[in-house]
Amino acid sequence: MRKIRSNSIEQTTPFLRWVSEGQIEEIHFATLEVLERTGVVVDHPEALQLLKDAGCIVNEHRVRIPSWLVEECLRLAPRKIVVANRKGQRVMPLEKNRTYFGTGSDLPFTVDLETGKRRRSTKRDVELACRVMDYLPNYDFVMSYAIASDTSSKVSDLHQLEAMVTNTVKPMIVTAHDEINMRAQLEMAALVAGGREELRKNPFMILYSEPISPLTHTNDGVGKMFACFEYGVPVVYTPGILSGATTPVTKAGTIVLMNAEALAGVVMAQLKQKGAPIIIGGGATPMDMRTTATLYGSPETMMNYAIMTQLSQFYGIPNFTEAGCVNAPIPDAQAGMEAGNGILMAQLMGANLVHDVGYLEGGKTGSLTFLTMCNDYIDNARYMGRGTRIDEETMAVDVIDEVGPGGNYVSHEHTYKNFREEIWTSKQFNTSFWEVWEEQGSKSMEARAEELAKHIVATHNSELLDDTIQQGLNEIIAETDQKKASTRRKNKEA
């Protein structure tokens, strides 16, 4: 029997906490105060009625939510939400401290991989981004990345889902224009999953819906969320804000306001359906006070996300956060710093869904090259997140004795056995000596990543969807497009 040390505690991974448990409670109580005293605006009739019936004080659209109700709903919300891939495999359990990375959605502009020029995004960009992420191992889920702006604007979100589901098997988070399109997307998802029941059992899709800061819950935002709960599809309900413009400029004030918006969402969700799978968090970005730009890769955002992740862990509700989204317009040294910091922080904090990876220019421009670079940043962060193994084998006292003073370790079996585990090797970082690097074409990391991205696009295809499913998806898109065109005509005539 192995003789062990008594009173031994092992810390297998690093342990990062930004504030104390007491401070998290302080933020929680401040949030309850906002919901009870200031309240929120709700523009969804059913939600308004549910809130009223549950004991909220409702004046027209203004709803003041009592603390006890918020806390009751927090207890009802699931602590664990399992998300499947397209094939129904339960690959992404959203539980405390499990971290997954993916991109964001709806970038209006793309840097063309072939020409290097920035242009408006198209459906083809959605397809290519999904194929690249399907291939790269550190992307756990996908979002549309680009906007399919060359498709009918009434149903461009449906086109995006079609492009996603045909180009990757990985779990996906979608956006929707309104409730009608959301329901169409749910039907598309059911078709892919093999029926509504299969979709409910193993949902491979999550909706991303938003309140509008400060404290406004729209008819569309809530309507889309409720539609998903009817299908058992999880919902990210989180605001995207500008500190100093739509929230207080202080970090703590920003977090309190965003938390109030998210918890109002939790209350509506649980009143709609006990145990409704809701995910909290959001994009806590300050406004650049010189340019009014949204600061994504800034230190404040990462500090905010650290606390918001702690909050979600305190509540026991999965969270949605952001990293790898930078303000640099090109994948340069600034971009590397911005992305690397955020990704490492998210990994060490144990955030759940880390989206927006691979965004340039403050969330306006996409680049498959940068998306490919970020795969290595994530690899690096995950490596650090795994922590340092301390045991007899790794402390290697026997090996040190064997090699003795003046010897070498490079030819030792211990090195041979452990080097792959103990030294991280990057796929794309330059680590060659200068002369070798020159011989190999003096390529920057960006150039190497661009080559890899081109290679993936040229050679990798995801597993194909069945022809009949593909056809069914196209039919739903066409029907919805027609339905919307006729509603528009009717509205115009009226």
Next chain:
Amino acid sequence: MSDFSSLAELVINGNYNGAKDLTQKLIDSGADPIEIINQGLMAGMDVVGVRFKAGDMFVPEVMMSARAMSTGIELLKPLIADSDMPSAGKVLIGTVKGDLHDIGKKLVVMMLESAGFDVVDLGVDIDPDAFVNAVKEHSPQVIGLSALLTTTMLSMKDTIEALKEEGLRDKVKVIIGGAPISQSFADEIGADGYASDAGTATELCRNLIA
């Protein structure tokens, strides 16, 4: 230092209480109200505009300067006939139909006001007919359309079409803005201009009106 340049300095520093007191003092001493505006309050804001553009002043500081200017103007308004009120021009602005996003447009409104424009803010989710009616009512020189969502961008085009149908398109310049908007989209739908941020929007309005 003259009282006018002291007043300008108070505006630059965002000292609204000081600006209010000094404006009152100047009124009491019999200074010309229009000169108080042009040589004191607006002169201060002109400096603020230059410094902001150079990156030496920040948005919240510009807002405080604008507040200092408007506390002075509030005192002067009753003393000046409407038609004599100095103005850089009149701008009508709103977020288009289907879009409830407010902040980008609000920033533009505040920057325009701080640059001396007379701004009518219609709010959010404004349909083309409401824009048309407001143009008839307020006769602005420029109309600004805002959208954050790609789905509501097209409503900008509808609004421009509605202005054409009513024969108002030649009477007003149309500018557009918002995260998904670009110059090429502005050209595509026949807008007169596009601005990427609030500072640029102010300059654009100046150029279009000049």
